[in-house]
Amino acid sequence: MPDSLLFMQRAIALSIEKMQQGCGGPFGAVIVKDGQVIAEGFNQVTSQNDPTAHAEISAIRQACQQLQTFDLHGCQLYTSCEPCPMCLSAICWARIDQVFYANTREDAARIGFDDAFFYQQVCAPIEQRTIPFTQIGRDQALNAFAQWQEKDDKVNY
Amino acid sequence: MPDSLLFMQRAIALSIEKMQQGCGGPFGAVIVKDGQVIAEGFNQVTSQNDPTAHAEISAIRQACQQLQTFDLHGCQLYTSCEPCPMCLSAICWARIDQVFYANTREDAARIGFDDAFFYQQVCAPIEQRTIPFTQIGRDQALNAFAQWQEKDDKVNY
Numbered sequence: 001m002p003d004s005l006l007f008m009q010r011a012i013a014l015s016i017e018k019m020q021q022g023c024g025g026p027f028g029a030v031i032v033k034d035g036q037v038i039a040e041g042f043n044q045v046t047s048q049n050d051p052t053a054h055a056e057i058s059a060i061r062q063a064c065q066q067l068q069t070f071d072l073h074g075c076q077l078y079t080s081c082e083p084c085p086m087c088l089s090a091i092c093w094a095r096i097d098q099v100f101y102a103n104t105r106e107d108a109a110r111i112g113f114d115d116a117f118f119y120q121q122v123c124a125p126i127e128q129r130t131i132p133f134t135q136i137g138r139d140q141a142l143n144a145f146a147q148w149q150e151k152d153d154k155v156n157y
Numbered sequence: 158m159p160d161s162l163l164f165m166q167r168a169i170a171l172s173i174e175k176m177q178q179g180c181g182g183p184f185g186a187v188i189v190k191d192g193q194v195i196a197e198g199f200n201q202v203t204s205q206n207d208p209t210a211h212a213e214i215s216a217i218r219q220a221c222q223q224l225q226t227f228d229l230h231g232c233q234l235y236t237s238c239e240p241c242p243m244c245l246s247a248i249c250w251a252r253i254d255q256v257f258y259a260n261t262r263e264d265a266a267r268i269g270f271d272d273a274f275f276y277q278q279v280c281a282p283i284e285q286r287t288i289p290f291t292q293i294g295r296d297q298a299l300n301a302f303a304q305w306q307e308k309d310d311k312v313n314y
Contacts, residue, residue, distance in 0.1 A: 008293050008297075009297065015301040046227060050222075057209050060209060089279060093241075094209075100294075101290060102295045107298075108302070131248065131253070133239075133258060134255070135258055137237075141172070154176075
């Protein structure tokens with residue numbers, strides 16, 4: 001069996017085992033570097049009261065602690081379901097190289113996890129979103145950005 | 158001064174104070190419920206080695222711990238900069254009612270935080286993304302979803 005399928009089987013096993021333990025929804029993920037699993041994640045939204053605790057986010061956070069970096073360049077993510085827009089953006093921020101997924105967003109929608117609205121919100125112009133967005137205080141906030149540019153010892157990411 | 162501007166001033170103050178302390182980028186956020194600040198967040202990506210530790214995500218996680226819920230219905234988010242796609246999706250998952258922001262994504266891009274690529278990745282069809290996405294193992298993963306549907310004591314979110 002190819003390694004990629006073994007890694008995916010582990011992600012799927014996590015999705016079942018942790019869901020049955022009551023951790024959260026049926027979603028698991030592993031992160032692989034140099035052919036080794038370096039982190040595992042599973043959905044913990046309801047058990048941890050954390051709406052951001054998706055399998056992929058949990059795996060990314062764990063991999064970064066493991067490697068002591070905020071940059072997962074050179075890593076692959078295996079997730080039991082196509083990542084939602086939050087997790088996909090986290091994958092971008094983490095600089096993950098490649099994603100393997102099993103179930104699709106349509107499969108997820110059919111069991112009550114419909115993120116079509118989230119794609120709409122992200123992709124719509126800010127003034128056309130359902131969630132109201134109001135701009136205030138830009139003049140003061142620009143000062144923070146100017147201070148960042150002038151900061152000599154900043155760590156870019 | 159209207160309360161909304163006071164809340165935003167606190168978000169901006171956090172963005173400056175924590176950035177100058179070396180926590181991460183110049184971004185701060187507060188979450189308000191019933192006219193009271195219930196959580197504060199700031200960027201901690203580089204200091205915590207966590208690419209998901211944006212101001213908004215940090216504030217959402219803290220608010221959920223404070224209220225012991227994964228649902229922030231009835232809350233408003235004040236953020237010193239327009240949320241990136243990851244944070245916007247987290248706002249959706251957390252069911253936050255309304256967002257106030259100060260700097261724009263274009264302001265952020267001008268100081269080196271350009272998330273245009275992330276919007277492209279989220280909004281593109283999966284087969285047209287720059288990051289390669291490969292589907293494997295769906296048959297096994299569908300079994301996890303079937304088990305979720307059959308689970309009697311599941312907590313929906």
